[in-house]
Amino acid sequence: MKIRGxxxxxxxxxxxxxxxxxxxxxxxxxxxxxxxxxxxxxxxxAIPTTQTAVKTPNDKIDQLVLQAINKFDKAKQGFxxxxxxxxxxxxxxxxxxxxxxxxxxxxxxxxxNENQEIETKQATKNELGTLIDQLHRTAGILGTVGHEDxxxxxxxxxxxxxxxxxxxxxxxxxxxxxxSLFALxxxxxSSRFWLDSHNLVGIMSLPFHFIIxxxxxxxxxxxxxxxxxxVVYGDxxxxxxxxxxxxxxxxxxxxxxxxxINTVKTIAPDHALKSxxxxxxxxxxxxxxxxxxxxxxxxxxxxxxxxxMNPFSxxxxxxxxxxxxxxxxxxxxxxFFGLHFGNYAGDLGRWIYFIMGLMGxxxxxxxxxxxxxxxxxxxxxQQKSSRIMAALTVGxxxxxxxxxxxxxxxxxxxxxxxxxxxxxxxxxxxAVFASAIIISFVKGAAFAAIHLQRLIAYxxxxxxxxxxxxxxxxxAVELTTANIALNTVAGLFAVCFYLTANKTKQRSLSxxxxxxxxxxxxxxxxxxxxxxxxxxxxx
Amino acid sequence: MSRLSQDEKIxxxxxxxxxxxxxxxxxxxxxxxxxxxxxxxxxxxAPMKVQFNxxxxxxxxxxxxxxxxxxxxxxxxxxxxxxxxxxxYSIFLALRWAL
Numbered sequence: 273m274k275i276r277g278x279x280x281x282x283x284x285x286x287x288x289x290x291x292x293x294x295x296x297x298x299x300x301x302x303x304x305x306x307x308x309x310x311x312x313x314x315x316x317x318a319i320p321t322t323q324t325a326v327k328t329p330n331d332k333i334d335q336l337v338l339q340a341i342n343k344f345d346k347a348k349q350g351f352x353x354x355x356x357x358x359x360x361x362x363x364x365x366x367x368x369x370x371x372x373x374x375x376x377x378x379x380x381x382x383x384x385n386e387n388q389e390i391e392t393k394q395a396t397k398n399e400l401g402t403l404i405d406q407l408h409r410t411a412g413i414l415g416t417v418g419h420e421d422x423x424x425x426x427x428x429x430x431x432x433x434x435x436x437x438x439x440x441x442x443x444x445x446x447x448x449x450x451x452s453l454f455a456l457x458x459x460x461x462s463s464r465f466w467l468d469s470h471n472l473v474g475i476m477s478l479p480f481h482f483i484i485x486x487x488x489x490x491x492x493x494x495x496x497x498x499x500x501x502x503v504v505y506g507d508x509x510x511x512x513x514x515x516x517x518x519x520x521x522x523x524x525x526x527x528x529x530x531x532x533i534n535t536v537k538t539i540a541p542d543h544a545l546k547s548x549x550x551x552x553x554x555x556x557x558x559x560x561x562x563x564x565x566x567x568x569x570x571x572x573x574x575x576x577x578x579x580x581m582n583p584f585s586x587x588x589x590x591x592x593x594x595x596x597x598x599x600x601x602x603x604x605x606x607x608f609f610g611l612h613f614g615n616y617a618g619d620l621g622r623w624i625y626f627i628m629g630l631m632g633x634x635x636x637x638x639x640x641x642x643x644x645x646x647x648x649x650x651x652x653x654q655q656k657s658s659r660i661m662a663a664l665t666v667g668x669x670x671x672x673x674x675x676x677x678x679x680x681x682x683x684x685x686x687x688x689x690x691x692x693x694x695x696x697x698x699x700x701x702x703a704v705f706a707s708a709i710i711i712s713f714v715k716g717a718a719f720a721a722i723h724l725q726r727l728i729a730y731x732x733x734x735x736x737x738x739x740x741x742x743x744x745x746x747x748a749v750e751l752t753t754a755n756i757a758l759n760t761v762a763g764l765f766a767v768c769f770y771l772t773a774n775k776t777k778q779r780s781l782s783x784x785x786x787x788x789x790x791x792x793x794x795x796x797x798x799x800x801x802x803x804x805x806x807x808x809x810x811x
Numbered sequence: 812m813s814r815l816s817q818d819e820k821i822x823x824x825x826x827x828x829x830x831x832x833x834x835x836x837x838x839x840x841x842x843x844x845x846x847x848x849x850x851x852x853x854x855x856x857a858p859m860k861v862q863f864n865x866x867x868x869x870x871x872x873x874x875x876x877x878x879x880x881x882x883x884x885x886x887x888x889x890x891x892x893x894x895x896x897x898x899x900y901s902i903f904l905a906l907r908w909a910l
Contacts, residue, residue: 278820282880432873439877489869497865500837504845504903510861600852601859608866 275447286440292643292661294430294437295636296668297411301427301488302636303673304408306629308401309614309622312575313754315401317739318683321750323395325354325361326383333360334528339390340364340382341523347382348523350551355544360529366394370551373402375694399694400683403701404676409491412672412705420495428492435485441474449475462779463645470638473631480628481635487612520556521584532562535586539579540564540593546576550583558583564593567618570603570610633669640665644788654788662717662788664709670724671708675701677731680762684738718780718789725773732766735759824885832879835892840872842899850906 307314328336333353340347340362351364361381368377377397385391410423417425452468474481490497502510529548536545543564550560560583563576571577572592579591594602610616614625640661647658679697686693712720736759743751780791848864849855875892882888 276815278815279881282821282823286880432869432876435873436877439874440880486870486873489873490866493869494865497868498861500841500868501844501848501861501865504841504848505855505861506907508855599858599860601857601863605859605862605866 275443280444280447283440283444287437287444288643290433290437290440291636291639294433295640296664297427297430298434299633299636299669300411300672301408301430302629302632304404304411304676306626306633307676308405308408308574309626309629310754310758311401311405313758314404314680315398316750316752317755317758318400318680319398320684320687323398323687325363325381326391326393327356327359327361328383329359330355332384332388333362334530335388336362336382336384336390337529339384341526343390344380344392346380349554350549352547352549353529354547368397373399373406375399375698376692396691396694398683400679400697403679403694403697407672407676407701412701420492424492428489431485431488431492435482435489438474438478438481438485442478445471445475462783463642466638466641466645470635470642473635473638477628477631481632483611484632487608490608491612518556519585521558523553525584526553527584527586532560532583536562536564536579539588539591539595540577542566542569543577543593553583559589568616570607570616571613572606572609574613574615637665637669648784648787650786652786654786658788659717660713663712663720666717666721666724667709667712668705670721670728671705671712674708674724674728674731675704677728677735677762678704681731681734681738684742716788718776718791721789722773722777722780725769725776729766729769729773732762732769735762820883821881822884824888827885828879828882828888829876831885831888831892832876835889835896836875836879837872839875839892839896839899840868842896842903843871844868845903846899846906849903850910 337351337353340351344364346366347364349364350369351362354361354363361383363379363381366378366380368374377399378394379397380392380394382390382392406421409427410421411427411430413421413423413426415422452471498510532548533545536543543566546563546565548560548562550558552558560581562579562581563573564579565571565576577592579588579593581588592606614621617624644658644662644665647655649655679700682696682700683693686696690696708720708724711724739755739759776789779787779789783790844864844867847867848860853860879888879892882891
């Protein structure tokens with residue numbers, strides 16, 4: 273396909289600048305997004321079994337609920353019933369609850385003892401999974417603007433630039449696409465190799481990338497988009513106001529849990545009931561949020577569909593489960609959410625999204641490396657902008673990964689000493705992240721790249737190691753499929769990062785001396801010296 | 812293909828083209844979405860359609876932005892998008908007034 277040279281050059285520039293500006297934010301968004309695919313597994317591993325709910329048989333759950341709402345004021349306001357394979361569990365917020373992320377929410381878990389009397393235990397809610405999700409949505413940028421996180425808005429802009437980068441990348445790749453798509457030239461220097469793999473990954477997962485870019489823009493800016501829409505809607509309101517019911521209910525009128533189970537069976541027959549969250553029970557506008565799950569269909573949330581209803585009258589106010597009244601737009605809109613969350617093909621789908629997400633992160637990392645390669649000059653000192661970009665790329669990308677992995681290891685050990693773990697996660701992540709960036713700037717990208725990759729390898733290896741050690745103690749680690757998978761993946765990453773660290777080291781010693789990836793002359797001399805010594809010894 | 816002379820080639824005009832793409836592209840997008848919202852399948856009252864309408868704003872807008880660098884100069888970008896806006900809003904307002 274022939275495209276005019278000036279168009280290609282124009283879009284090459286668009287691609288470069290959008291990519292360079294947005295790449296680092298998107299890197300964090302992508303790899304952390306990959307991890308959120310397995311948020312439940314990470315949480316299951318992170319929280320000691322002593323900290324989780326005790327299960328109650330399904331036929332005893334009504335008895336438990338009744339005792340709880342008679343005895344505890346907080347449970348009168350609202351509580352959560354979760355359904356597991358063959359049993360259920362009950363909990364409520366002693367402090368906190370509701371929307372938004374707080375680090376000190378206290379949960380009370382309730383169960384029945386042998387005498388069928390209620391027993392409770394208190395625990396601080398573990399937020400590790402939520403914090404990883406927060407990192408995914410904000411790239412770790414703190415602060416809020418109005419009621420929205422600053423990081424979400426910045427990532428929204430980055431996602432828009434990313435859309436432009438994808439479009440421009442395709443435009444200027446078109447002429448050579450057919451010829452060199454599957455060419456992965458390893459013998460033409462590392463820059464060629466990076467370019468070929470960058471193009472291959474980008475083109476192969478293009479639909480995924482367009483969808484993620486688009487949905488991320490919508491997630492960040494839905495409010496302004498609705499604002500604009502209200503202009504073209506004119507006098508027509510965007511959303512119908514739900515009528516408020518004047519009727520108030522007594523808590524004693526609350527139907528039995530069994531009644532909800534049966535109701536869900538009729539309104540969502542293809543879904544499994546996951547949880548019931550009762551809230552504002554003591555007010556004029558009580559509500560129950562019903563989470564239901566399916567393995568084979570698109571879902572509105574990451575892991576569930578939701579039905580909101582009045583817990584007394586059972587009147588549904590919103591449901592993301594298809595019903596008779598829904599229009600053709602329901603499934604389409606739902607698919608936009610499902611396509612971002614990757615929730616429509618069970619665990620297999622999540623693994624595919626996990627890999628695609630990591631490949632996305634690779635796309636941004638390799639994009640930055642390509643920019644650096646293109647600007648490499650044949651002189652001892654590279655341009656300042658190149659050195660800064662190299663240090664930022666290494667520090668931000670590897671630093672963020674190291675921060676998360678360190679947090680994952682730390683969670684197992686922190687619980688030995690304290691219950692206040694959530695704030696420690698933040699301290700650990702930001703301390704590691706900041707140190708990595710400082711090291712990259714002070715010691716140079718080459719040094720930092722080698723050592724940060726090694727550290728990531730060791731820390732990843734510490735995950736299965738911690739599991740082994742701690743499964744011997746009373747902070748038992750349950751040996752579930754999810755836990756085994758998590759530990760195996762951690763082990764695999766340890767090997768991968770160790771190998772790439774060695775590869776980077778090789779290049780720093782024997783690659784182009786002038787590159788930002790070359791180690792300083794002194795360490796090269798040392799290597800040469802040691803080689804001379806070796807050859808002397810051999811003689 | 813003969814070589815293009817200097818003034819036949821695309822002129823950079825980065826900032827102007829970007830701003831034109833952002834603002835005039837957005838207003839054009841809303842005209843299209845407005846026509847679809849009122850007169851597309853299901854009309855203005857179809858359940859969930861408002862969410863669908865909100866979702867399609869960004870892909871249309873970003874596609875227009877992607878192609879606004881194809882214009883030879885910032886002026887041609889401005890002229891084209893201005894005409895597109897006038898036509899789209901004329902249709903939208905005429906439909907609103909007539910139906």
